[in-house]
Amino acid sequence: MEKVFQYIDENSEQYLNWLIEACNQPSVSAQNRGMIEMKELVKSFLSKVSAEIEEIETERYPIIYGEINNGKEKTLTFYNHYDVQPDDPIEEWLSEPFKVEIREGKIFARGVADNKGNLLARICAVHAYQQVYGELPINLKFVFEGEEEVGSPHLEYFATNFPEKLKTDAMIWEGGTRGVEDRRLNVGLGVKGISYLELVCRGANTDLHSSEAAIIENPAWRLIWALNTLKDKEENILIEGFFDDIAPLSEKEKKYIQSMHFDEEEIKELYGIKSFLKNVTGERLKEVLTAAPTCTICGISSGYIGEGSKTVLPSVAKVKLDFRLVPNQTPERVKELLRNHLDKHGFEDIGILQSHGIHPFNTNPEDPFVDVVLDSISEVYEEKPVILRNLAGSSPMYKMLKNTNIPAVQIGVANQQSNYHAPNENIYIDDYIQGIKVTASVIKNFR
């Protein structure tokens, strides 16, 4: 690999220029801004590695599908996206969002971290490998969508209707970060799912004077009682069947979870708390954070909530509940269990609105591809990686891979201060170059 790494170093300016070119092109899917130009630019990059390119049409922005078929045994797919978040609040940017500026070794631009830096790193890695060795040791596929920042509305359609294009032995997924202080690369094996629901409890058809509370039902109290049946004071979720579907952690997953850096004292001081939930500490704390489902009140409201007092009997009470799901829970099942639970406890009248739901997604840590990635990382980075069973955010991976056993691993070129979705998005030039190298290593090691 030394030759490929050397080639990458020698051509780092060219690879940086490709990224700058990509970042200078706006591509805001939510605002239909520059999307056609960006699509053409992505195709031009893919043509540099001689990929066969196809546009998968959707109602809005096509998925750019690329293939390099060398007739090899193994196929690896890169999933990335060419759309970016809007750039507002524009006034908080120190340089123009769509005109790259390099300051203190960092590249500043909207989308450089999420996700153009990764998209280009994949292409550059292939390019470098090809320049040094000519032929690749594996087949490659590229799935570059243009709608990730608007919820990937056509990824499921793609998976369902083009199964041959999704035929692959493994996937490198989107992006990832590196620790700022410890410089350890985060390797993502999955995400928790989410079921975000709103419960609505109604009383009289209008707010009333609170003196009427002696004889007229208060929906706020009913909601309190209903919520109290969901989770007890000891933080146990009481919904019948809620834990039944959960897959147990394998020994490897437990081991990977412990690779996480978590400074308890630092976090406690940062948030001004005396202890963690249920006084959990140490290995168990990491396990809970990573692998426990949650039932969280994200918002509750009823009646008068302004300053001072108003003597009102509310007519409606609402709560927003966020369930973080772990394999193999599903948003649909959780909603069903919640409905059954409320009915059983006499709260048939409390309505449930599903705000959104995302399935959890996890790669089997026993899959050999995980070791391929970990080995490749050790060739490029000095620091030992952190292996994350679940990232904090959400991901469209489930939509694409739900009926497959395809392992998908996330590694990327950003860092924990890259300002995803925020002003002054940035990555380190060095991380970009190392991202190219690690991708090249994966190509080499995955046979």
Next chain:
Amino acid sequence: MEKVFQYIDENSEQYLNWLIEACNQPSVSAQNRGMIEMKELVKSFLSKVSAEIEEIETERYPIIYGEINNGKEKTLTFYNHYDVQPDDPIEEWLSEPFKVEIREGKIFARGVADNKGNLLARICAVHAYQQVYGELPINLKFVFEGEEEVGSPHLEYFATNFPEKLKTDAMIWEGGTRGVEDRRLNVGLGVKGISYLELVCRGANTDLHSSEAAIIENPAWRLIWALNTLKDKEENILIEGFFDDIAPLSEKEKKYIQSMHFDEEEIKELYGIKSFLKNVTGERLKEVLTAAPTCTICGISSGYIGEGSKTVLPSVAKVKLDFRLVPNQTPERVKELLRNHLDKHGFEDIGILQSHGIHPFNTNPEDPFVDVVLDSISEVYEEKPVILRNLAGSSPMYKMLKNTNIPAVQIGVANQQSNYHAPNENIYIDDYIQGIKVTASVIKNFR
């Protein structure tokens, strides 16, 4: 009494003009508007009945104290106030708030119901009685304050520092209403008290991403659990000692409570409810509405309460609680009991802020003065009165009478659509005239 009633009828125009003169004079204590002029006007009315007048100075507006001492055995006191509410929203008035307009037999003006109509009715009754019989059969006192609409901040001072001026055998208190359809006069014997508290529960020092909920405490959940210990699903208030101080209802109180008109079907339809709390109906329903204390969530809020979803772990949760108190509960004791309760259940960290507290006040229904008033009513009104143990609103009566056994009964000239504190405040001319007559009857009957 026929002579007095006849005199009142013959001089009704004059008595109406006195009221118009009073209403045309603004007297908004909250805005320091016209208060001095109004004070002088009230004194000029009192001089028409030859009362000895004294101003009790306070930091803002004096209490006008008047006395007619005939050396009789019994003394009756009229409590009224000469200040009124502000007139906004001014654009919703059909005529000028401080320029009386008479439409369809009604007098429209700010303060005509609350409380100038009553203040003048008392004076006119004395005047008419004096014109017909010369001397009054009892001694009279007038306590007319100018700060009722700003919370009667000096009434307690008055009671404490001028006990000889409060020496009286009975009191007619402020105002009251008449049913719109059934025309029955409401006779008020008291008000519930109130303790309005805010509970505050805090978690981390900042809102966090809801994925952190796996390991960091959520103050919204803690508040739910705390509230759940206050009142159970069967609507029982569980605060230890909460019911201990409550005075039992006498037979007469029970009887009076049943005089209340309460059309269950109409109310259920009006509010769109299927049943009343705990499915209570009939006599028990009236008793609960009148004599049961309450613990009401007037408002609860935590986290994100806007449209759509936000995955947030809240840092603070708040609830506004309104306890309606009955004799002999007190706001101070209820707050103390609540504190003890929360501490006992492990919620020492939840803070309690007292927003405001008013003691309940009730006249003993066995007091002979109540019968004097009821007899007087029967001389003037065809319809049988409704005797209310507790009115819905609050009252400063407790501040004045707390250490006495002075019976205080509320009757007045307004009706249930008089728009207290609202635009287009009004009373019927007929109700004003009848209010003069019933006051005259009380003067005659109270010996």
